[in-house]
Amino acid sequence: MDRIKLHNPTLRVLDIFEAVYNSIDGLTLAEISRRTGIAKGTLYPIVMTLLHEGFLQNLGSRIAIGKNCFKLGYAYVHSLNYLDILKPHMREIVAACDEICQLGILDGGDVLYVEKTEPNQAIRIESSAGKTIAAYATALGKCLLSGLSNDETAKLYPGEFIKYTARTIPDLKTLLQQLETVRDNGYAHEIGETNIDIECLAVPIKISDKVLASISVSLPIFRSTPEKTEKILDVLKFHAELIEKEFALLPMEVKLFSD
Known part of the structure; x- marks a missing residue:
């Protein structure tokens, strides 16, 4: 004006x-x-x-x-809805990777999908905002679970694991081993555990060393290459760091939804 x-x-x-x-x-x-x-x-x-x-x-x-x-x-x-901070980063991730970007938070033993941004060439996947799925079977969920202790994780899964595909991890022991790898590497990589044709990479979003949420990129396995995987991880880590810095500047406890 x-x-x-x-x-x-x-x-x-x-x-x-x-x-x-x-x-x-x-x-x-x-x-x-x-x-x-x-x-x-x-x-x-x-x-x-x-x-x-x-x-x-x-x-x-x-x-x-x-x-x-x-x-x-x-x-x-x-009064700020924190999705207003996250959505621009998700759009930039999609623009850089040309694949689906998703945001999730932990809801008990499930990952709750909060937001999903798609490119023009997106292949349909079942997840959508508001849907939940067992966290142990997704890269998003494994990043979220990596912020819990082994005892806390064990309490979430007292029974048998649901097998979404033949590649879904079978038990708690395997999950805990994978979570150690996630903590060491700073990301999770899941191939065909919830959808046999889809690969997913995710990184946690942390505030004061507490895992608040996770963002991921999902792509069809036939489009995956080592070079593309490396690029996706670089993009995810870059934006996760920016998001964490933006949240750290806010003078209150970070929430993903306005009360």
């Missing part, structure tokens, strides 16, 4: 906030005037009002951002 069509008095307030926000130690009234181009006579009553309302604060002779600005920022973060 063209700046000249906007409300000039409001723009002055926003210019003041931007000037003060970008100064760690605060600014004097004269410095704010110079940085914003607002005459002191016009600037003074605006600043006094913002000080009175708690959106600015005095630091001696200098002026800094006030606590009510923090409250506004916190309210924004609290």
Whole structure:
């Protein structure tokens, strides 16, 4: 939108906030005037009002951002759906790999598919947002389970494992061995365990060393090559690191859904 069509008095307030926000130690009234181009006579009553309302604060002779600005920022973060952060990364992963990207979280002993992004050439797979499947049979699920202790994992699977295909792992012992490999390598690789024709690679998303979620790329086995597998892992790890950094900047516990 063209700046000249906007409300000039409001723009002055926003210019003041931007000037003060970008100064760690605060600014004097004269410095704010110079940085914003607002005459002191016009600037003074605006600043006094913002000080009175708690959106600015005095630091001696200098002026800094006030606590009510923090409250506004916190309210924004609290209302944010974290999928809004994740979805752009998933689209970039799809663009780079030209294969399906999925996001999952742990739901008991299952992986709950939260989001799915597809390329134009996608081959249909059964997973979709809201669907669950045994975590032990998927790369997403194995990444999620890698954040649990062996005892915690064992409690999730007291009975026999469902065999989705002939390649589905048979038992808890095999799962625990694979989870050690996932922890060592930083990713999970599953071939034909839930769909005999599909291969999947996944990486965990961690906050403070806790596995929060996992993202994956699924592709038909006939399109898989060692070179493509390496590229997919590089792309997944790159975006997982970016996502973790973005979440780490948020001043609250990370959730995937707004309350």
